[in-house]
Amino acid sequence: MSKPVLIVGGGPAGLSAAHAVASSGHSAVIVDKADRLGGAPILSGYAKLVPSHEWASDAIGGMVSRVDRNKLVDVHLNTTVASFSGEPGNFTAMLKDGGRIEAGAAILTTGFTHFDSVNKPEWGFGTYPDVVTTVQVEQMLSSGAGVKCPSDGRAPDRVAILLCVGSRDRQIGREWCSKICCTVSANIAMEIRESLPNSNVYIYYMDIRTFGLLEGPYYWESQETHKVKYIKARIAEVTSDGKRLLVKGEDTLVKRPISIPFDMVVHAIGMDPNVDNMTISAVFDVKLNKYGFVEKPSAYLHMGETSRPGVFVAGAATGPETIDDSIAQAQAAAMAALNMLRASVMEAAE
Amino acid sequence: MPIHEKSLIRPENLVEHENLVIDGVDVSGHWSTFIESRALSDYNENMQDEIEALAGGEHISRCWQCGSCTNACTVNAINPDFNPRFWIYLIRLGMEEELVRDKDIIWQCVSCNKCTYACPRDVNPEGVMKATAHWLELKGHTKKKPSMVFDEAFSQQVFDTGKIEDGLVLRQFMKRTGQPLTQPWLVALVMGLVRRFPVFYLMRLGLATVFRPRTKGWIKARAAIHEYVEEVETANRKALGLDAKGAE
Incomplete structure (x- = not known):
């Protein structure tokens, strides 16, 4: 029997990889730095997921309990991998808490880090309490507290959602599209309109990228049924007149400067490379791409490979990714890892 | 373009x-x-709802500003200021003052419906143009167009009698728009008719003018039509926040 597959990170991708490995009768070990499994959807308290509309606690919670019940999956929480050595089929991982794991292969499902809006000070986050992020709104919805202005707890009458906060911006070295924020914002906008029917929700966009089948149920649905208004403008600054927030920019479709009062401004924050990616890159000896995500070789001939043989990668560790695709990629990476282990066992037998 | x-x-x-x-x-x-x-700081946030409530404007919230309507537009090809895409945007954002500035060109839509077939989101821009012209009129920004006066005279007769008496429609239209009946084209038309001397036709014309024939059993239909028209008009005025009956 070959050694287990080490899975680093217990978010949707890690949980999916562990389940896939265990389903084929092989053992897996999950290492996660947090105190529980589930990754961003659970730790950041997401509300209803795209595109299923299932609560994150149910959908991802289901993946967690499925792995928890599985005897072939061993879980190490509150720790990280400090060193990783050996060769494909025979790796040794030393954990920060002193643990030692013998593994045949490793799958990095280390995910991403939410962009910190403080890095775009002109948009008011950190200065005005009523400027919040999509993650905060998700938490307002998932906790059942409802959407309220943090400053005084009033229900907002006018809400602005600013897209591409921490994405598509050379000024802050983030040239990628975070891929999911348009759809998430449309989803949040609809939820706000549903819970506060008298509210007015505006989305400030440069492009709307509710790709594929998400176009209808998110972009179109939010406009047609929920009367969310889309304005093509990149906001210049968010200030305050002392009572309400003041959003300034140019409405590019009418070539006119705009200065509009809002009760709440929501930053649709993007996906950064995991803040620990430099460490992960050094520990596992895998290359990062120029954006700081884990590099993948050619998309056509390889399944979830990294620059180091025997170490695989899946999900948002490789770039902004949806939950669904992270899960699918993790299954592919699990298959690649198992294939490699089987090949090395056969080689040893000959 | x-x-x-x-x-x-x-x-x-x-x-x-x-x-x-x-x-x-x-x-x-x-x-x-x-x-x-x-x-801008002044927005009428009810504006989209108001246009939506009028016939033709139902799908305005679908618009994503691609400009297909303006590109397809017959009138825009002649007058670049005629821009349905732009007006839909103003309405959706509630930029009332800006829209009213164009009140004298919005009604120029010729209803060719090229925009209707070009629109990828099925907004029905031609309907929106109609609804907008109607909105401007109800709000008192524009006077009734001559064609509206004609339509009213025409449909009023149909509602009342179930029939059309061309001479009466014409006389009413000229009277209501303050034009003399002795239009050169009308005089020429009548002279041409008289010169051929169609006795039977002229007799029928004369009789119809005097006796105003009605469709048999029209009373019920008339009541139903009047009820419906009043219902729609009341709903329109209510949606626009106007009194039940405005100045004619």
Whole structure:
């Protein structure tokens, strides 16, 4: 029997990889730095997921309990991998808490880090309490507290959602599209309109990228049924007149400067490379791409490979990714890892 | 195809002080010229709902501003200021003042429906143009168009009698629009008719003028139509926040 597959990170991708490995009768070990499994959807308290509309606690919670019940999956929480050595089929991982794991292969499902809006000070986050992020709104919805202005707890009458906060911006070295924020914002906008029917929700966009089948149920649905208004403008600054927030920019479709009062401004924050990616890159000896995500070789001939043989990668560790695709990629990476282990066992037998 | 361009500086936004001294420096006349803020802060957020409530405007919230309607537009090809895409945008955002500025061209839509077939989101821009013209009229921004006066005279007769008497429609239209009946084209038409001397036709015409024939058993239909028209008109006025019956 070959050694287990080490899975680093217990978010949707890690949980999916562990389940896939265990389903084929092989053992897996999950290492996660947090105190529980589930990754961003659970730790950041997401509300209803795209595109299923299932609560994150149910959908991802289901993946967690499925792995928890599985005897072939061993879980190490509150720790990280400090060193990783050996060769494909025979790796040794030393954990920060002193643990030692013998593994045949490793799958990095280390995910991403939410962009910190403080890095775009002109948009008011950190200065005005009523400027919040999509993650905060998700938490307002998932906790059942409802959407309220943090400053005084009033229900907002006018809400602005600013897209591409921490994405598509050379000024802050983030040239990628975070891929999911348009759809998430449309989803949040609809939820706000549903819970506060008298509210007015505006989305400030440069492009709307509710790709594929998400176009209808998110972009179109939010406009047609929920009367969310889309304005093509990149906001210049968010200030305050002392009572309400003041959003300034140019409405590019009418070539006119705009200065509009809002009760709440929501930053649709993007996906950064995991803040620990430099460490992960050094520990596992895998290359990062120029954006700081884990590099993948050619998309056509390889399944979830990294620059180091025997170490695989899946999900948002490789770039902004949806939950669904992270899960699918993790299954592919699990298959690649198992294939490699089987090949090395056969080689040893000959 | 020209994209609609608004001059950003309107004459009324240019301000000049005839006599102005700042810190002892005389800046009277053109030395003190400045442009008032172009930033908008006044929005009518009910505007989209109002247009949506009028016939034709139902799907305005679908618009994503691609400009297919303006590109397809017959009138835009002649007058670049005629821009359905732009007006839909103003309505959706509630920029009422801006829309009313174009009140004298919005009604020029010729209803060719090229936009209707071009629109990828099935907004029905032609319907929106109709609803907008109707909105401007109900709100008192524009007078009734001659074609509206004609339609009213025409449909009023149909509602009342179930029939059309062309002579009466014509007389009413000319009267209501303050035009003399002796239009050269009408005189020519009548003269041409009389010259051929169709006795039977002229007799019928004369009888119809005097006796105003009705469709048999029209009373019930008339009541139903009047009820329906009143219902729609009341609903329209209510949606626009107007009194039950406005000035005709």
